[in-house]
Amino acid sequence: MTALAPGTLPKSSPRGNAARARMLRSLLPALSLALVLMAIAWLNPRAISYFGFNLMLNLAIPIALATIAQMFVIAGNELDLSIGTFVGFVGCVTATWLRDAPLIGVAVLLGSIGVYALLGALIHLRNLPSIVVTLGMSFVWQGLAILILPKPGGKAPDWLLAIMSFKPPYIPFPILAALLIAAIVHFGLMRTSYGVILRGSGGNAAALRRAGWSLLKTKIVLFALTGLFGVLSGMALIGITTSADANIGNGYTLLSIAGVILGGGEFVGGRVSPIGAVIGALTLALAASPLLTFMHIPPDWQVAANGAILIIVLAARVLISRRER
Amino acid sequence: MKKLLVLSAFAAMLASGTALADTSGKKIAFSNNYAGNSWRQAMLDSYAIVTKKAVEDKVVAAADVFTTADKEVPTQAAQVQNLILQGYDAIVINAASPDALNGAIKQACDAGIVVVSFDGIVTEPCAYRVVVDFKDMGKQEVEQMAKFQPKGGNLLEIRGLAGTSIDDAIHAGILEGVAAHPEFKIVGSVTGDWDQTTAQKAVATILPSLPEIVGVVDQGGDGYGAAQAFAAAGKPRPTIIMGNRQDELKWWKEQKEKDGYKTWSASIAPGVSTLAFWVAQQVLDGRKDVPHDLLVPYLAFTQDDFEAALPKIKEGGVATHEYTQEDAIAAIKANIKQ
Numbered sequence: 001m002t003a004l005a006p007g008t009l010p011k012s013s014p015r016g017n018a019a020r021a022r023m024l025r026s027l028l029p030a031l032s033l034a035l036v037l038m039a040i041a042w043l044n045p046r047a048i049s050y051f052g053f054n055l056m057l058n059l060a061i062p063i064a065l066a067t068i069a070q071m072f073v074i075a076g077n078e079l080d081l082s083i084g085t086f087v088g089f090v091g092c093v094t095a096t097w098l099r100d101a102p103l104i105g106v107a108v109l110l111g112s113i114g115v116y117a118l119l120g121a122l123i124h125l126r127n128l129p130s131i132v133v134t135l136g137m138s139f140v141w142q143g144l145a146i147l148i149l150p151k152p153g154g155k156a157p158d159w160l161l162a163i164m165s166f167k168p169p170y171i172p173f174p175i176l177a178a179l180l181i182a183a184i185v186h187f188g189l190m191r192t193s194y195g196v197i198l199r200g201s202g203g204n205a206a207a208l209r210r211a212g213w214s215l216l217k218t219k220i221v222l223f224a225l226t227g228l229f230g231v232l233s234g235m236a237l238i239g240i241t242t243s244a245d246a247n248i249g250n251g252y253t254l255l256s257i258a259g260v261i262l263g264g265g266e267f268v269g270g271r272v273s274p275i276g277a278v279i280g281a282l283t284l285a286l287a288a289s290p291l292l293t294f295m296h297i298p299p300d301w302q303v304a305a306n307g308a309i310l311i312i313v314l315a316a317r318v319l320i321s322r323r324e325r
Numbered sequence: 326m327k328k329l330l331v332l333s334a335f336a337a338m339l340a341s342g343t344a345l346a347d348t349s350g351k352k353i354a355f356s357n358n359y360a361g362n363s364w365r366q367a368m369l370d371s372y373a374i375v376t377k378k379a380v381e382d383k384v385v386a387a388a389d390v391f392t393t394a395d396k397e398v399p400t401q402a403a404q405v406q407n408l409i410l411q412g413y414d415a416i417v418i419n420a421a422s423p424d425a426l427n428g429a430i431k432q433a434c435d436a437g438i439v440v441v442s443f444d445g446i447v448t449e450p451c452a453y454r455v456v457v458d459f460k461d462m463g464k465q466e467v468e469q470m471a472k473f474q475p476k477g478g479n480l481l482e483i484r485g486l487a488g489t490s491i492d493d494a495i496h497a498g499i500l501e502g503v504a505a506h507p508e509f510k511i512v513g514s515v516t517g518d519w520d521q522t523t524a525q526k527a528v529a530t531i532l533p534s535l536p537e538i539v540g541v542v543d544q545g546g547d548g549y550g551a552a553q554a555f556a557a558a559g560k561p562r563p564t565i566i567m568g569n570r571q572d573e574l575k576w577w578k579e580q581k582e583k584d585g586y587k588t589w590s591a592s593i594a595p596g597v598s599t600l601a602f603w604v605a606q607q608v609l610d611g612r613k614d615v616p617h618d619l620l621v622p623y624l625a626f627t628q629d630d631f632e633a634a635l636p637k638i639k640e641g642g643v644a645t646h647e648y649t650q651e652d653a654i655a656a657i658k659a660n661i662k663q
Contacts, residue, residue, distance in 0.1 A: 047407075056403075151490065152422045152423050152425055241425045242424075242425075245425040247396075248397070248422070288394070290407045294407065303360070303392060
């Protein structure tokens, strides 16, 4: 990139242009996060501290995990509208069975990942639109959550509380966790050969089929991974809130989709970025809540302002991807 | 930076010079999880009226309101954490969940912040709770019903938002009341979500399958919808307990003028937000004897006094009461005695 003189780029070299746009696209999530952080630092300097980051970002961990979960489904050209209520369901299991009867709790959580895998198989075999199937499932998860926990309550297992309130030296735990999640998923999906196949199943399914790969298997794996990260998200959430509520995760469905898109993913074509998705989730978590609280907007306008911030952040992303085309 | 420090020190000197109470330098935030119905709007209006005056009178330095964009628990937990970072001295909260916010509430307490919850209360022991006795309200509904329908009969129950502590408490009270009055039997139950339209739809759906209904016990915000559903189905008008909403009381007045229709109305006054504000102020003032659970009465109207209250309620609004500092002190005193 740096070798090319600025004047020589436009039109004359479409390839260089595309590369630059791709570079911009991968940098955009980090840029928007930096912008939001700068705004927060300007509005409330004391938030930029070990204590401040801990408070502002710890609820971003479950959002980041839910975003990664959504990213796997989006990588396979599908959409999961049930991830929010699924996180709520996992939360209810975590705050009840996982504490009182760990074996049953673990079995139920593993079983729910199995259900996700089966959903993947069903969607592939019957060629069903995933939006419809997962919308239906969202009511199933919500119903199960209310059955387990008819009124808010329960308590997170002590080991989970200990993990989520872990205070490592120098680097706040949420940042450490975000780095870890991004690194692991990036390695698995972007650097391993099966990761390429998984992404390829969304990008060019026909080519993969001709090359002899089982698309049924890739879909099952993608959905199972979604289930796995959904479980992690629900557990992380309960580790922070200490207690559950059947409606606790409902907002995560749209947040996770927005996080993936903000992080450089596309709805079609297996184009996703795990690092971007984690950054996107952090940006959303920061832009929606701390930034808004620090801005001192009159109460009548707060709800609308929240929406406006999200639109501005996402619009910047769209502008850049348009240049790419 | 230095300039800022000097300025703020100067400001602090000025503030302490004009101080009237010990809390004049304190900042109180209000964390609210929802603003989308008449009750919540009245709650915010009352709060704004009382706190604006409190700030003008230099009782407190600031009383800002923060409403979350969705009704979700994690959003409000994040909001509470941000209020901690903002350096507020107290947080008045109407919580999205009684338990699931405890993590954030505990963090606030640990940071030395006074937390006072009301309406949607939090169970974290370090917080204060301004509680309306919803269970007693539910029980009272059946007691009143027994006065209007001495012969007893079939009741229809309209529930509130599923999974909330308020719905649970009113329902428990109604069951207790029915147990004490065996002449009544609940033959049907629908979910009205404290909303007239939802209640009307739900009641209209279940009505054809029900025997004759003599009374409707509900949770407020659903009485007018129920009345509409009965009228549309051509069924005889039962005794419907009201919930202090303007449309409900207006309908009651019309019916009373027509044929002397009798009923009873009760609900939590949205202005209880202001009571929570004063309780926070009292704790900040250094009072150590404030009980963590404060029981306050609900606001009820009877056949004799509802018409006087009706003109004061905004169109589409709900009857409220703004509390004063003296009210808070009296409420604290009443609860210490118990």
